[in-house]
Amino acid sequence: MNSDSISDIISGIYAITDPNLLTSQTALLDAVDAALAQGVRVIQYRDKLASSDQKLERAKAIHRLCKRYQAVSIINDSLELMIAADADGVHLGQTDGATALTELDIPKQKIIGVTCHDDIELAIRAQQHGASYAAFGRFYPSNTKPHAKPAKIETLIEAKQELSIPVVAIGGINAHNMSPLLDAGADCIAVINAIFGQNDTQKAANTLVSTFNRLTAGFN
Template identity: 40%
Template sequence: MAIEPASAEDFAAFLGIEDARPACQIYLISPPELDLGAHAVALQAALAAGAPVAAYQLRMKDHADAAILKAAERLLPICQAADVAFILNDRADLAKACGADGVHLGQKDGAVEAARALLGHDAQIGVTCHGSRHLAMEAGEAGASYVAFGAFFPTHTKLVEHHATPDILSWWTAISPIPCVAIGGITADNCGPLVRAGADFLAVSSAVWAFPDGPAAAVSRLADEIHSSKP
């Protein structure tokens, strides 16, 4: 499944036509500590909530290849059944091996061109750009499917070394039709400025998996906030 605007909307967005981009959607990221059986149940609940979830990223840093492939084997069919893109973090080779829809690359995870050659024309290839306009331009020129900016807020999911502000989202959506993902400490309570600034996707992890009322309630609440915050 693609997580990019249709071609006609791409062109309209590039020309700066108001409301040309699709509404902001949710991009789920797996929790730092993953109990595969429990997480599979949680993922099914999140995707069954009816909220606009476009993608799910399996992020298992410092795990053995076999463990990553085992998790992908369990979780990818859940995403396919819900028509949600399944993205693997960091490893284009494992994305190829498990049949993922694409890969998300950090700045040290290889070139977009190499991942594209391995995964094919239709693969979704995202690139972490921190708070850098230069990195985003490079990623776009290299053929990235989307760029990711952050962290926008403090987060316990990973060590934050780079920070971003909402103005980078406004800048990017004004100059490029390539979708942008906002990431880092995003919750239903703080997502409004990012939606209004032009984020195409909000990447969330603990805000969903650690929500007291469960993942279905979390994505529903986030979707409500996205809808009420749209420009």
């Protein structure tokens, strides 16, 4: 997948699921459907609690929903699950194989996201080894990873200068604090609680998508 198409695909609001917030398959799929209906562009299925069979069933269902809305389905950490579910891509942390991308048997058409924390060198290396996008964070206090080291907004500015792949910002982001990250060059805003931790998923997703679109309207 070339960089131009990836830039179109990895943009806007990127929603990551959390089994602690979406405790049943019905709740998960209903929330994902609601988010996609409001214009969320990317869904990452992240689940450390479900069984292997449950993960496969849910990953396949999310991929079907994403296809319906012309969005992208990403699997967190598991290349095997991505292949089994025929998802669009995989997101790897530094402990999940991101440091050895060239050694992984990833189909060429698949999207590869890599967590780079606050480290430009990790991102440059990931891009050289075939990553499709680089994710930096956390930028604000995070409910999901409260002990994660903070990232600097200056890192986003440098990333846009050094990388040709899309740059994703993550960590405690919501409609009220995303503006500085977009000004710094983030192509995509990844959220968990700002969508799936809210009482009204549809309203939360609409607010995030509308805010992103308003703030980036004059960028192009």
